[in-house]
Amino acid sequence: MIRYDALDALPVRAALPSLAEALEGHGTAVLVAPPGTGKTTLVPLALAGLSDGGPARRVVVAEPRRIAARAAARRMAWLLGEKVGESVGHTVRGERVVGPRTRVEVVTTGVLLQRLQRDQELPGVDVVVLDECHERHLDADTVAAFLLDVRAALRPELRLVAASATTDAEGWARLLGGAPVVAAEGVSYPVEVVWAPPARPVRPPHGMRVDPAALTHVASVVRRALTEREGDVLCFLPGVGEIARVAGQLGGLGDVDVLQVHGRAPAAVQDAVLAGGERRRVVLATSVAESSLTVPGVRVVVDSGLAREPRVDHARGIGSLTTVRASRAAGRQRAGRAGREAPGTVYRCWAEAEDARLPRFPSPEIKVADLTAFALQAACWGDPEATGLALLDPPPGGAMAAARNVLSAIGAVSPTGHATERGVRMSRLGLHPRLARALLDATPLVGAECAAEVVALLSEEPPREYGDDLAAALRRARHGGDAYAARWRTEVRRLRTASPSASQTGTQTGPQTGTPSHPAPAQDSRTGEAQAGGWAAAGGDRGVGVVAALAFPERVARGEGGAFLMVSGTRAEVAEGSGLRGVPWISVAVADRAVGSGHARVRLGVAVDEGVAREAAGELYRRDEEVAWRDGDVVARRVERLGAVELAVRPLREAAPALVRQALLEGLRDEGFGLLRWSQDAARLRERLAFLRERLGEPWPDVSDGALHARVEEWLEPEVSRARRRADLGRIDAGEGLKRLLPWATGDAARLDELAPERIEVPSGSRIRVDYSRPEQPVLAVKLQEMFGLRESPVLAGVPVLVHLLSPAGRPAAVTADLASFWRDGYRAVRAELRGRYPRHPWPEDPATAEPTRYTNARLRR
Incomplete structure (x- = not known):
């Protein structure tokens, strides 16, 4: 019997005429309705003609999560006074409860995606409702895009509703071709916001890690809320592990029940949470409780402010979930749970000043996920x-x-x-393509049962208490009585039915690329003979390794000094006490990156042998002759490698000259041109050229390290081509090479000594060397008496030389680039200071007209 009193009480009823008008006129609509208005339950019933006797239609409601799909179907069936499977049914992966009279079917977006791929027309379906579209799950976005294609090309009469409590309504309206936006007013009970930041700063989330101090604070806020407010408490946490830790800190609450709700919770626990109870409750939940689920009795929400989103590290080839700050939209959804049935309170475990800095909406999965x-x-x-x-x-x-x-x-x-x-076969297995490949290719190698068991274990990561050894986790799942093991067995049955027989797969494309499913045996790295093993006899734990290696071939890894090196080049570590420590080879199935570490951390792996590793990553197998600069010299070797893992190395005695040349150039790049022989003349030539380049530019060459590397063939080619090792570089005269870079073609090379002479003749007749170590201005260090009579400073390439005037003892007495000014203004002070100290040297009153000399007064008198 239909519960009309409950249906009439749902606020979304007032928006139904506008929604019907929008669908009639446009075929699509965006429905924005606050939590608790009935958009997930009444709207599908009304569109199907089940609540008010309207036209009979077949309605499919797509929910982002299995728990939400089941809950929505149960609630709608209750409103109709029926059981699930009659007028209202649901389908999730591995479970289908529908009947011949079913007119509203609630499915997950993944299930709807599979149906569209099998039959694009969705025969018999009149309306599709995409619920909670604000969450921006990748499957939901994909389903919306496919449905719009179907409407445009095949079924323009198919009606489409995008529904959410908080969403980018304008963006969805544009996407749906200018669809009308229908807003429903909710019965908004006031929700008081209490800001409850921790007394001391906590570390921000990193990867999967959440600061234990933050979880301790959340638990304390829950206890505070129980003391200050009435009603049940709903606490939002990012994941299953955090829920378990907070639950452990809430022991001893007396007559308060602590319940845990997440995608892995047993169905009985989920049902108990959604059914309510007589005792006061604290419900610890992931974001699964943000939308679509009404937890009765909740008057208080404690929001940790954290959520989990998918991320992928393309550089390491590792995809995983990561903990992030929840968006403001998620915060509104969570707070709304406190005001569903009566006025409520939300405790936010962060400072009010931080709220404005939170992202407006969750990151679209399409932007961050694999x-x-x-x-x-x-x-x-x-x-x-x-x-x-x-x-x-x-x-x-x-x-x-x-x-x-x-x-x-x-x-x-x-x-x-x-x-x-x-x-196409892979896409229809309802698995990630990597796992679908493993199921297809492993079945003829290890058997349908083993392949299905391991793939099921990889499709939903087992609980942490199962450990990090995939083979041991499989044994535990086989004999387990927990909720995970029950779901795993259901998935194994599904995959065993879907997996091919050996006869179906024996000729299919196999590991890595279009090679046969049974590649040639692996070759022993020492003898070249066929190595025993490969895919053969892949049963037991070895079969587990085969399946994992087929799913993640680039993650097979060899042990190296207590850690592992994947063939992809990523280093990985296992936890202390792990059974995988000391194993020669493993296949890494699940990994993440620890805080402050550049290495991956193995969460789930399995021991394999080298034969399995070679077969799985066969496309990465190489035999190369490598000549490189290593440890300060040319090293030539013949290397057999599997990706980044070196399997065998032998010396290479006759290396190709071109490879040796490249190695020598690599050495010059790494260690610099100091490897060459730099005479004093060569170093000074480089400085002179650098000065001319600085002052005149072209055609004078750039002799910086970068420029010399870029033109190394021009000035070092003959010498480097004859060299074989580091010692040979040390015999190459760098100066002779630099001369090749002089602008001979333009004739400017002949002006080198004119524009940047190595020495300058001073008034005394001495030829003094010019210091060009500062390219912006050359320096001339000369005794003061030798410059008498020179009224102006020397000029080179348009730049006045910086003259260091030295005392008779060779110490700087003055520095000037303007001799005329010095003779006029600075000389008197220098003369007064030094004439008493050096009386045997001339100190004329007018140095600009005096005779220059390199001698003492006594020598001059003779």
Whole structure:
């Protein structure tokens, strides 16, 4: 029996006529409705004609999460006085509850994406509601783009509603072709905001890590809220681990129940939370409770201000979740949970001044996540570049290029980027393409059961208490009685049904690229003979390693000094006490990066042997002759490597001259031209040329290190070509090479001694060397008496020489670039200071007209 009293009480009812009018006139609409108004429950019932006797339609509601899909279906069925599976049903991965009379079906966006790929027309569906579109999940954005394509090309009568409590309504309206925006007024109970920042600063989140002090503070705020306010408390935390830690700190609350809600929680616990209870409750939840779920009895929200978003490190090839500050939109959604049923309170665990600096909306997943699955969906849709898809945000070019490289390597796309038959099969398995590849290729090698078990374990990372050894985690899941093990077994059954038989896959494209599924045996690095193993006899723990290596071939890693080096070049470490320590080779399935570390941290891996590593990463196998500058000299060697991992190294006695030359040039770049022989004349020539370049520019050559490296073939080619090692470089006269750079072609080289002479003749007749070490102005250091009679400073290339006038003892007495001014103004002071100290030397009163000399007075008298 329909519960009309409950339906009539939902505030969104007032917006239903406007929504119907918008869909009738335009076919699409954006519905903005605050939490608790009934947009997730009443709107689909009304559109299906189930709540008010309107036209009968088939409505599909897409939710971003499985828990939300189940909850929405249960709530709608309750409003109709029915059981789920009658007029209202739901479908999530591995679970379908629908019947022949079902008119409203709630699905996850991933399920709807699969249906669109199988049949673009969505036969029998009249309306699609994209709920909680503000969350900007990649699947939801992709589904919206595909549905708009379907409306434009195949089914213009298909109606589409984008619904959310807080969203970029204008952006969605533009995306839907100028769709009308329908706003529903909510019964907004006031929610008091209490700012509750920690007394002492806490470290900001980094990667998956949250400062334990921040979690301790959240627990203390929950205790405070229980004391200060009535009603149940809903506390938002970023992940399962943080929920468990805060739950542990809330022990001893007496008659208060502490419940945990997240995607991994058992269905019975989720049902109990959504059903309410007689005792007071503290519900610790991830962002799954932000939208679509109403937790009855909640009057208080404690918001940690943290959330989890996907990130991918393309440089290391590691994708994972990371902890971030929650957006203001998420904060509004969370606060709204306190005012669903009555006035409430939200405790925000940060300072009010920080609030304005938070991002307005969550980061669109398309901008930050691994796009491999999205790229495969786009390729299967017929738009490999995704340039024709109607998306609020275009996919980043670099992320798409990385995704296409992966898809090409696993044989999912052709050279043109379009999906192969194999790629289409992968897309329909409901797995990440890497895992789909592992399931397809591992089944004939390890058996359908083992392949399905390991892929199921990788598709939803097991709890931390399962450990970091994938093989041990698999054994625990097989015998486990927890909620994770139950979900894992359900997924194994699904994958076992979907996986191919050996006969179906024996001729399919196999590991890495379009090679056969059974490559040639690995070659022993020492003897060249076929190494025992490879893919053969891949059962037990070895089979687990085969599946993981096929999923992540670039992450097979060899042990090196207590750590591991992946073939991709990323270094990885395992935790203290891990069973993976000391293993020669592992395949890394899950990794992240610890705070302050440049290395990856292995979260889940499995031991493999070298044969499996060679087979999995076979495309990265190379045999090269390497000649490089190492440890200060040329090193020539023959190297057998698997990506960044060196398998075997032997000396190379007859290296190609071109490779030796490149190595020597590399040495010059690394250690500088000091490796050459620089006589005093060569060093001075370089300084003179640098001075002329500074003052006159072209055609005088640039002799800086960078410029000399750029023109090394011009001035060092003959000498370097004859050299074989470091010692040979030390015999090369750099000065002879520099002379080749002089502007001989223009004739200016002949003016070198005129423009930048090595020595200058001073009035005494001495030829004094000029110091060009300062390119902006040359220096002439000369005894003061030898400059008598010279009225003006010497000029070189238009620059007055900086004259260092020395005492008879050779110490600087004065520095000037203007001799006339010095004779006139500065000489008297120098004469007064030095004539008593050096009475045997001439100190005339008028030095500008005196005879220059290099001798003493006694010598002059003789």
